[in-house]
Amino acid sequence: MNAILQQDETWVSICQLDDIVPNTGVCALVNGEQVAVFHIDDGAARVFAIGNYDPNSNAAVLSRGLVGSLGERIVVASPIYKHHFDLETGECLEVPGSSVNAFATRVENGQVWISA
Template sequence: MSNEHSQGNWVPVCTLSDIVPNTGVCALVKGEQVAVFHVDDGGTRVYAIGNYDPNSHAAVLSRGLVGSFGERIVVASPIYKHHFDLSTGECIEAPQHSVDAFPARVENGQVWVAA
């Protein structure tokens, strides 16, 4: 596993206040579309997964609905409603169509994604 905290791996994408709680935005991180989510369920967390939904062949995951699927925090794709785990990128209904997940953090109000 690479050291994700080494200099050069973390990319600033926006401020936390740029993302309405429990929604996502799309950011371009090193040439790749990444869906970045601000989840506020009593504590503020950020998640980042690939924005491209392989089920619908469209870059739409950042516009999906954030919720839970059992204990998992997920986003439901706006097209076919497949659920993607925000921690792992796993597509619950079609695991073969899972997406990449990226480490994300907030530091001094800035959202950072490890590319």
């Protein structure tokens, strides 16, 4: 998925929540930037969005990483060097200087929105 469906001021409509398999991510193009969007279902369906570009490996791959948790943090492990990125903040736990942007998200009527 690399398309913007609809834009509403500073929010961009990405897809239906059901389009993202629970506990995985997809990539969306938001204002020319690749964003990794994750649907986390741990009893309550939640959505997180961080930059898709992994600065440690110089590749746009975070949407394809494995989702899990480290303590209280929900993270994605980059598929290349396995660095963990906090889905709420974008912080890289192993190399904090290599953190990525985090984006506000919301789900309305089953539609996923990202703050541009």
